[in-house]
Amino acid sequence: MAEGYESPKDWLGQVKGSAADAKKIHDAANKQRRAAETIPKILSVKDIQNGKWDADRTLMTTLGGVLREITQEDLKAFKENIKTVKDNFTGGMTAQQIINHSQQIDRERASKQITMATPVSASKGTVRFITNAGGETKGVHRHHVTVEFLRYESEASSADTNKKQAANRLRNSPLKIDCDCGRFRFWYSYIASIGGFKLGTQESGFPKIRNAKLNGVGCKHLLRVMQEIRTGGAITMFLAKQMEKGKAHDENKAASYTSQKEAEKITKSQAKRTSDKHAVKIKAAIEKARKENPKETKKKAYGTKAAKPNPRATDPHAQMRLMLKQMGQTDAQIEAMIAASIAAQGK
Ligand SMILES: [Zn+2]
Structure with missing residues (x-):
């Protein structure tokens, strides 16, 4: 495995206990979200539909590329963007459709940085x-992606007894999705909520700063999982196992767990499958970066392994800077946004 990438040991960790880990992350996110509601900075669907909000609430947007105050025209644009999402996404989203509607940048990150996606447990x-x-946040080695196969119940109760065929039909049927990373939470969970394919807690706050145009649907982790669902392999076996339990009409036993040994076996075979392709891509990226900017080769090729000390330790806005940079904002725009955010917090 190339330098700068996490080894499977780092991120897979212990499968046993990972559910508790997932729950902890989920609860922390919910707590943070509830706390945010007391700050009147969230723009709700109701605000957008009504076309007004309290005059003492200064709301900002980056629609048009620069951070500024929201106008009535923006509300009309937001309303239009919401309508587009609703028009495009009604009737459920399959793994293929989620990939198709995602942003190019997330698809690229999924194929370059996310080497493995392993199903570890299931309930119905x-x-x-x-x-x-994918190595963008220090100390975070793994993410939990949860997918609901919406036709599971109807497949389980159908008279067709071929579980593998049922599993394959499920792979191509509509899904509900969730990922516990920040990219999904802050960019896409609102889109998935209004599109009717967000699993779990629904997001009602319009992403007026990060994704006012409502582009894309999934982060790199989700897209890697969608790829896995689309192409089959381990997930087909996993779903077939689930189908067998479902068809036995034993609701209490309609749960599956992947053992540590099985999980490691799956990741090993995925690594084998992706490593050749992966190595070629990394090599090409390094070559390209070397040609474009000889001094920055290491930083560009590996993204997170900059030679400099971690700036986040001293700069409280490093995370925001990094995020805005990834959104394609210029340095001047980023500084303006941070200044505005400091001012807003000071109020
Ligand atoms: Zn994610």
Whole structure:
């Protein structure tokens, strides 16, 4: 495995206990979200539909590329963007459709940085996957992606007894999705909520700063899992096992767990499958970076392994800077946004 990438040991961790880990992350996110509601900075669907909000609430947007105050025209644009999402996504989203509607940047990150996605547990038609984190946040090695196969119940109760065929039909049927990373939470969970394919807690706050155009649907972790669902392999076996339990009409036993040994076996075979392709891609990226900017080769090729000390330790806005940079904002725009955010917090 190339330098700068997490080894499977780092991110897979212990499968046993990973459900508790997933729950802890989920609860922390919910707590943070509830705390945010007391700060009147969230723009709700109601605000957008009504076309007004309290005059003492200064709301900002980056629609148009620069951070500024929201106008009535923006509300109309937001309303239009919501309508587009609703028009495009009604009737459920399959793994293929989620990939098709995602942003190019997330698809690229999924194929470059997320080497493995392993189904670790299931309850009826809801399957939890662990993926490697992709190395953008220090200390975070893995993420939990949860997928509900919406046709599970109807497949389980159908007279057709071929569980493998049923599993394959499920792979191509509509899903509900969730990932516990920040990219999904802050960019896409609102889109998935209004599109009717967000699993779990629904997000009602319009992403006016991060994704006012409502582009894309999934983070790199989710997209890697969608790829896994689309192409089959371990997930087909996993779903077939679930189907067998479902068809036996034993509701209490309609749960599956992947043992540590099985999980490691799956990740090993995935690593084998992706490593050649992966090595070629990394090599090409390094070459390209070397040509474009000889001094920055290491940073560009590996993303997170900059030679400099971690700036986040001293700069409280490093995370925001990094995020805005990834959104394609210029340095001047980023500084303006941070200044505005400091001012807003001071109020
Ligand atoms: Zn994610």
